[in-house]
Amino acid sequence: MFLNFFLNPHVSSYLRELAAEFSESSNGVRVELERLTKTGLLKKKVNGRTIKYSANTLHPLFPELNTIVRKYFGIDKIIDEIHSRLGNVEAAYIIGDYARH
Template structure:
């Protein structure tokens, strides 16, 4: 996959770390297939369709680096989001995909500060939000 330029890599001591090449022409297609395989597309649809002021949703942790995990870590960006509603939607999504979902709610500025130089993957954004968030 690295030779096909689907993955980029870096060396971290004696470890070789692989990352998705987001500039590859097939990245969007592969990303969509992976989201469907894991069930993240169901999470996104269930959560975002019912939250009025959600601005963006990001994956962090293992999934942001392309690793499978039984825990899905998410950051939700928005103002005055209803935590009780989110909790009930997350609970339903967890039952549907048989994985645990952990989330936090932050502002865009907090996301940049907390996750600077850490892997994050934008999985949904409102059409009114600027897509250019650089955390590195």
Template sequence: MLESLITSKTRIKLMIKFFINSDTTAYLRNLSEEFRESTNAIRLELNRFEEAKLLESKNEQNKKVYKANTKHPYFKDMHRLLLKYVGIEEIVDNVVKHIGELERGYIINDFAQGNPGNILDLLLVGKNFDYDYLNKLVRKAEESVSFKIRYIAVSPNEASQYIPDKTKTLLVWSAGDKF
């Protein structure tokens, strides 16, 4: 659906990269290698996003580093749109709400870094999980998305062991509030 509205695949990749997890930062050559596209194509799109004030940049060690402008009036709308596009919002709705005493739900690893792949990793923090129900919901959610879902369920005391790097985690559920 999004591809019919936004015809540039590079633009869509950049939107996913920066607007799914607002803590993501990247520079031109890094993006060029990651997307396997020319630096010119990436630079053109980065300049458009920066002109529109959707991205901010700063110079660090002779590199221009880009990051989403979370203060932009459309940031939250773009974030929600992209969560829907990659299927995360549906998973949160179908899986995370009814599985036990959930305190926090995170997306970890590639998806959290704005690199959707074949596997979505979830970290569920809470207690008294209904694993049979959780497994059933995960299977049901997998039918409606184009990737597999893995999860780790841990107690609140164990959570910090599984969140070593903030850039590789995306909080999608906290105390009953959806992000």
């Protein structure tokens, strides 16, 4: 469920946003977010009553997790997932690490 944090490390999400995206209860998502935060794999930023979660790119295991997630998904699965969410796409560009490799 939280693979997107390790696939897109610069993305941050709210609890309710994640619960809705994965059709899970907010309490179940909260428990997992807290577990991952306690291990240091996620970081949370509190702004009043709002909490945003994101990947902790400074965690020693982050580079390995990022590599594993990229291998698991592969560029074809990533593009299919994005295309299914966006609908009719006229053009797509690959940039960053995928373009370099």
